[in-house]
Amino acid sequence: MSEQFYYFLQQILNGVTIGSTYALIAIGYTMVYGIIGMINFAHGEVYMIGSYAAFFVLAGLAMLGIDSLALLLIAAFALSIMITSAYGWSIERVAYRPLRGGNRLIPLISAIGMSIFLQNFVRLAQGSRDIAMPSLITGGWTIGPADAFNVTLSYMQVVIFVVTFISMTVLTAFISKSKMGRACRACAEDIGMANLLGINTNKVISITFVIGAALAAVAGVLLSMYYGVINPYLGFMAGLKAFTAAVLGGIGSIPGAVLGGLILGITEAITAGYFSSEYKDVVSFGLLCFVLLFMPTGILGKPEVEKV
Amino acid sequence: MNKWTKTAAGVAVSLALLGSSALANAADTIKIAMAGPVTGPVAQYGDMQFTGGNAAIEMINQAGGINGKQLEAVIYDDACDPKQAVAVANKIVNDGAKYVLGHLCSSATQPASDIYEDEGILIITAASTSPEITGRGYELVFRTIGLDSDQGPTAAKYIAEQVKPKKVAVIHDKQQYGEGIASSVKIGLEAANIPVVAFEGITAGDKDFSAIIAKLKKLDVDFVYYGGYHPELGLLLRQSKEKGLDAMFMGPEGVGNKDISSIAGEASEGLLVTLPKKYDLDPANKAVVDHIVAKGEDATGPFVWTGYAAIQAMAQGMKAGKEDPFELAEYLRNNTASTVMGDLQWDSKGDLKGFEFGVFSWHKDGTSTQKQ
Numbered sequence: 001m002s003e004q005f006y007y008f009l010q011q012i013l014n015g016v017t018i019g020s021t022y023a024l025i026a027i028g029y030t031m032v033y034g035i036i037g038m039i040n041f042a043h044g045e046v047y048m049i050g051s052y053a054a055f056f057v058l059a060g061l062a063m064l065g066i067d068s069l070a071l072l073l074i075a076a077f078a079l080s081i082m083i084t085s086a087y088g089w090s091i092e093r094v095a096y097r098p099l100r101g102g103n104r105l106i107p108l109i110s111a112i113g114m115s116i117f118l119q120n121f122v123r124l125a126q127g128s129r130d131i132a133m134p135s136l137i138t139g140g141w142t143i144g145p146a147d148a149f150n151v152t153l154s155y156m157q158v159v160i161f162v163v164t165f166i167s168m169t170v171l172t173a174f175i176s177k178s179k180m181g182r183a184c185r186a187c188a189e190d191i192g193m194a195n196l197l198g199i200n201t202n203k204v205i206s207i208t209f210v211i212g213a214a215l216a217a218v219a220g221v222l223l224s225m226y227y228g229v230i231n232p233y234l235g236f237m238a239g240l241k242a243f244t245a246a247v248l249g250g251i252g253s254i255p256g257a258v259l260g261g262l263i264l265g266i267t268e269a270i271t272a273g274y275f276s277s278e279y280k281d282v283v284s285f286g287l288l289c290f291v292l293l294f295m296p297t298g299i300l301g302k303p304e305v306e307k308v
Numbered sequence: 309m310n311k312w313t314k315t316a317a318g319v320a321v322s323l324a325l326l327g328s329s330a331l332a333n334a335a336d337t338i339k340i341a342m343a344g345p346v347t348g349p350v351a352q353y354g355d356m357q358f359t360g361g362n363a364a365i366e367m368i369n370q371a372g373g374i375n376g377k378q379l380e381a382v383i384y385d386d387a388c389d390p391k392q393a394v395a396v397a398n399k400i401v402n403d404g405a406k407y408v409l410g411h412l413c414s415s416a417t418q419p420a421s422d423i424y425e426d427e428g429i430l431i432i433t434a435a436s437t438s439p440e441i442t443g444r445g446y447e448l449v450f451r452t453i454g455l456d457s458d459q460g461p462t463a464a465k466y467i468a469e470q471v472k473p474k475k476v477a478v479i480h481d482k483q484q485y486g487e488g489i490a491s492s493v494k495i496g497l498e499a500a501n502i503p504v505v506a507f508e509g510i511t512a513g514d515k516d517f518s519a520i521i522a523k524l525k526k527l528d529v530d531f532v533y534y535g536g537y538h539p540e541l542g543l544l545l546r547q548s549k550e551k552g553l554d555a556m557f558m559g560p561e562g563v564g565n566k567d568i569s570s571i572a573g574e575a576s577e578g579l580l581v582t583l584p585k586k587y588d589l590d591p592a593n594k595a596v597v598d599h600i601v602a603k604g605e606d607a608t609g610p611f612v613w614t615g616y617a618a619i620q621a622m623a624q625g626m627k628a629g630k631e632d633p634f635e636l637a638e639y640l641r642n643n644t645a646s647t648v649m650g651d652l653q654w655d656s657k658g659d660l661k662g663f664e665f666g667v668f669s670w671h672k673d674g675t676s677t678q679k680q
Contacts (some may be wrong), residue, residue: 007526014518128347130539132570144554149526152551227515228546229539229571231349237513272519278482278509280519 006144010151012266012272017226018155019265024219024243026257027171028088034188034252038104042091042110043229044239046213047116049087050220051230053080054121055133058079066219071138081217087118087248088213089206097162097202123232130231133224156226164260167218168258169212180207188252241284248288250301259299263287273291337380340365340619341400343410343420344435348387349539352565352609353412357434358383359605360615362510368598368619369385372625377413379619381428386420389415389472397423406430406633409618411613414456414485420450430623430633434614437561438484442657448637450654451619452614452647454663456488459560459582462665463489463533464496466580470667471556472677473531475505477524479544481536482509488559490535505529510540516546518551527611532556538563542571549575556580560663561610566674579670584649586666586678587613607664617647 028043055081061072095114099107140154175181186194187204195201223238224230241264249260264284271283291299342361344354365379373379384400386393393416398435400408401423408431411417417436424431432450433441439455467473476497478588481586487509494504505527510520521544524532532548532555534541541563548555549572558580569576588597588607596616600607624646625639637658645652653661668676 003526005524010522011519014516014522017518018516123347128349128351130349130542130567130571132567132573140550149528150552154550187357223515227543228541228573229515231539233513234515269519273523276508277511277517277520281511304481308648 003149006149006151007273009143013151013153013157015266015269016262016271017160017265018268019262020160020225020243021238021261022242022245023258023261024164024167024215024222024263025238026246026261027215027254029243029246030249030251030254031184031212033246034254035184035191036096036100036205038096038107039111039243040091040096040209040212041108041239041243042095042114042118043212044215044235044242045115045122046084046088046091046235046238047216047220047238047242048122048230048232048235050080050084050213050217051224051234052126052220053083053217054221054224055131055230058134072136076221077218080221081214084217084220085213088209088216088279089265092206092209093202097205106230115239119232119235126232128232130229133228133230135228136225153290160222160226161220163218165167167215171215171254173287174211180204186272244285244288247298249296250293250298253298253300253302256300257296263299265281313405322399336376337378337379338374338407339382339403339405339633340622341382341384341405341410342615343384343386343393343396343400343408343416344412345388345416346383346385348389350388350413350537350562352567353435353562353611354385355386356410356565356606356609356611357410357615359534359551359600359607360434360608360617361619362614363530363596363600363603363605363617364614364616364623367596372580374623375629379623384410385412386411388414388416393417393420394423396420399422401427406631407622407636409434409615409622410434411436414441414488415483417441418484420448420588421446424448428633430622430636432618434618436485437609437613438488438521442659448633450618450621450637450640450658452612452618452649452652452660453584453664454596456485456560457492458663459665460489460492461496462667463492463558463560463582464500464581466679467493467497467533467558468500468669469530470669471531473502473556475527475529476502476531476533477506477508477527477529478504478533478535479506479520480509480534480588481512481535481540485510485544485560485562486534486536487510488535493533493535507649509640510536510544512536515543517547521548521553524548524555525551529553530555530675531558534559534563536560536562538565538568539571542568542576545572545575545579558582564668564670564676565609569672569674572672574672575579576670577672581670581676582665583668583676584610584614584663584665586654587648587666590648596648613648617645617649617652620647621645622654 022196054076057076095110137156144150183199244265245260249256272280324572343352365381384396385397397420412435414436429447437456439457478494480486561583597607625636630636630639667679670676
């Protein structure tokens with residue numbers, strides 16, 4: 001196999017890694033939009049809070065002298081999901097529920113305000129410097145020749161693929177099989193009708209925010225361990241990219257968010273790899289414009305039919 | 309009157325009292341504004357400048373001040389953001405300071421200095437290395453550091469003469485400072501017939517550089533010069549090690565602080581950095597080091613010393629009776645200031661004459677040793 005092939009494979013793996021995490025964050029945007037038709041711009045900050053929660057859990061456990069990898073990972077995921085979900089739930093209660101039913105623009109402004117608030121809250125509480133995260137999972141595989149270009153796949157990248165895949169499977173099962181999932185789908189189709197039929201729509205909306213935040217927490221834990229650095233500003237760019245992924249795949253559609261995330265991640269990697277990393281964002285946002293021009297609802301978006 | 313209005317009234321009264329006490333002080337103090345990032349991703353460099361500036365002001369005050377008057381430092385936070393720097397500059401104008409130490413980032417100093425020049429405020433930057441800052445014919449803008457155009461050639465010369473790599477990649481963060489230095493290194497290397505096989509920008513704030521690293525690995529690059537700041541270079545180093553890119557890295561003084569070691573860990577060992585000389589190791593500066601260490605602050609950063617020297621230069625001019633910013637500027641152009649950095653002289657643009665950067669090798673514990 002030629003060097004060209006290995007290079008292509010490497011860029012695809014890079015793209016899928018980053019795309020998986022875009023997808024995890026994009027779910028939060030797409031589910032909220034699917035149900036209440038609102039764009040939760042504070043979602044990027046929720047992801048950032050997930051990263052900080054993971055850092056505190058890991059630092060705390062390290063101080064207690066616990067160094068079992070499995071225990072650390074389970075604790076980081078579990079506690080970060082709990083803390084971040086609590087934030088997701090509170091954000092909805094404080095910033096969006098009182099404004100529901102009014103003009104659509106008002107919750108949007110409230111969301112932007114929430115985003116600024118959370119970013120500065122973490123900045124003031126934790127300082128604005130980059131915090132280095134301990135890397136728990138190191139090492140990886142090398143594929144291909146040792147003396148020429150070879151493909152590297154770190155264990156952490158595999159963990160990212162696997163955890164993303166598990167999260168998506170669990171979410172799909174929840175939405176399609178459980179009673180609550182059915183209620184979510186009903187709300188997505190017609191929230192007023194669902195309310196009339198005795199579904200507690202407030203609860204469904206809260207659950208939606210909690211699920212979105214939980215997946216953002218998963219992304220936060222994974223990415224903070226993968227890149228090893230967190231700061232209060234990392235939610236902005238990640239949120240923007242995830243939002244793009246959600247729109248690209250068709251906002252409101254969960255498979256669309258996953259597809260959008262992967263397309264965006266791979267496009268970025270291929271552009272940076274074959275053209276120039278300077279044009280990475282130009283090409284990915286250009287692609288977004290192009291897709292929306294021909295498919296205004298995104299790749300998998302079907303307006304007014306089924307949004308969740 | 310309910311509880312809230314009472315509280316508000318109390319706050320108003322105490323603010324008024326504070327205001328009047330500040331006015332009472334104004335007559336016998338000389339206010340020096342120190343502007344730079346207190347917050348934001350590059351706040352470390354701001355700390356260095358503030359440590360140096362504060363130490364200089366305290367030591368000058370202890371030694372009797374300026375002709376009987378005391379210096380007073382006021383810190384302003386620009387977060388290294390051009391927009392906030394303009395707001396800070398306007399605030400400094402309103403607060404009535406006539407002298408500024410700062411700003412730190414070139415992209416912040418440049419717009420802020422427009423305002424200072426218009427309002428007759430003297431500014432000495434201890435860290436901004438962009439040539440454009442002094443290249444606009446301004447009367448009141450000085451610096452106590454070299455220029456990108458010095459740092460680039462120093463780096464290029466070192467690479468060409470000492471490292472002699474086969475293939476070089478030059479990466480930058482698309483900002484005024486980073487791209488400026490990167491271009492200058494590229495020109496220097498090409499002049500020395502060292503092939504630059506890639507010249508690319510990345511986005512500051514990005515976390516994932518795997519795509520560009522794979523590209524450098526495919527190009528079989530053995531030396532990477534990065535123009536920018538430490539958060540991105542730290543990640544580049546770390547990810548390069550993980551992805552098996554076997555290359556030597558080099559960066560400008562904007563990457564040289566301890567955080568790069570905490571971000572990159574072992575991958576930061578052997579990184580080359582161009583930095584101002586280590587004035588804290590100069591025996592003549594022992595008293596200053598002791599003063600800073602006694603306050604529990606760090607005396608090792610490069611901008612501690614450029615900041616200290618900037619205040620010393622201002623103070624020397626003021627002692628000579630040149631308190632007017634324009635007279636002080638005239639004085640600095642025509643006289644030699646004796647500072648912790650040695651004797652400093654400025655040219656007509658406000659740049660230092662004969663400033664030299666050294667090349668340092670960085671270690672994973674956050675220290676560095678001089679190579680040249």
